[in-house]
Amino acid sequence: MYITITPQKLGKNFAQSASDFVEYLEKENEAKVQEKMEHFFNQYHEGIPAEEVVKGIDGNTAKLKKTEPKFYSITVNPSKYELNKLQNNSKDLKRYTRELMKDYVRSFNREIKGRPVNIDDIKYYAIIEHTRTYKGTDWQVKENQPYAAKILNLKNEVRKIEQKQIQGNIAHIKEKIAQQERQVPHQQNGKRIVQGTPKAGNQSHIHIIVSRKDASNSFSLSPGSKYKASEVTMNGTLVKRGFNRDQFFEKAEKTFDKTFGYRRNFVDTYKGRKEFIKDPKSYFANLNKLPTPERIFAFKMRKETGFSVPIIPINKAQLALKIFKGLRKGVDIARKSSSIEI
Incomplete structure (x- = not known):
């Protein structure tokens, strides 16, 4: 599962309205009959009109500057193995979203009127999508590009001859x-x-729009905070601040596993992907400790995500420099997949 959190920007500036983003998320409903459309929902309601989503987000931005994000986009991308555990993609992913957002609020090191932030303190809307298209940044497109360039040159030759x-x-x-x-x-x-x-294949995923301000439009709740968990004195008052990203990502996985009875492989964990980025030697050491069936499956999953590195002997004192060079491509992919994009 890959989860990203991004502040919505238009070029270098933050979007001042959620209208364009909401319109973008409605794209899948084009040409669909009413009963097959997906609609926005939140913690307690379904079938929320797009106009209500825009009004809810745009009207909840008190005291925010133009240089500050008004809302964040959370994208939740379950793997095909995770999706295989679902009985009904739309229904199950809605249920998961509502549990996930409880993990989201618990990850804030904030208090509102002397109590921890709870699910009723946030304003969010979500929608389920079932299709995806390849982007220019996808590894399949990148690896096809040299062939695409040769084909284009050859087609240009044909045109010139004609x-x-x-x-x-x-x-x-x-x-x-x-x-x-x-x-x-x-x-x-x-x-x-x-x-x-x-x-x-099955491409179901979740898009969530969450307001920067709390539901009362009084307090700022930013998942993009550079502080994980700290306290600071402001105007003589001790104030808690921060958002624990690691905690959110890890809880998101545990909530999914508990909800749907999913048995997560080491390479399919946020902790594993993070270790791969920060300490490849430790990562492969832990990978090689897996029982044989799990280890084989782990390498199969790695290959499917776009980077496949041979098993590295763990009895050597140091990894060879050339192996680290080989890892570099995989690290870049893993970093993008497992990080919060703020």
Whole structure:
């Protein structure tokens, strides 16, 4: 499971309204019949109109400056293995969202009127989506890019020959194009994966819009706080501050596992991905300690996420420098997947 938290920006500036983002999240409902549409929901209500979401978020920004985010977007991306544990994607993911947001508020080191933040203190709206498309940053698209560039150059040659700008054998060039298409490493349904290609399989995920201000529009609750958990004296009063991101990510996994009876593999944990980034040697040592069936499955999962590194002997005092160079690509992918993007 990959969870990201981002403040919504338009270029270098924070969005002053949630309208564009809400409209974007409604895109899946286009051309769908009413009974198959997904609608916004929150902790207690379903079928919330988009207009109400925009009004709820935009009207809850008291005393926030233009340079401060008005709302945050939380995206929850269950793996295909996690989704396989669900009986009904929409119904189950809604139930999970409501439990997840309880973990969210518990991760704030804040008090409101002398008590910890609770679920009724936040204003959020969520929606379930069932489709995804490949982005230019996806590793499949990146690894296909050299082939895409060659194919484009060959197609340009064909165009120039047809326009009599150069001479050449069109049939021969078209055969080269076909050959390049066959050699492309990442294909789906017999076609090259490019940016915008719909992803196959179960792609259900959750989008959550949560207001920066609490439900009373009086207190700021920022998951982007640089403080994990601390106290500071302000105007002679001791004030708690901070948001524990590690706690939120770890609780999110435990809540899913408990709710749906999911048995999580080491490589599928936030703790494991974080260890891979910070201490690869320890990560592979722990990976190699797994029982054989779990270890085999772990490497299968790693390969599916876009980085596959051979088992590293753990009896050596140090990892070879060339192995660390080989890890670098995987580290970049893992960092993006497991970090909070603030």
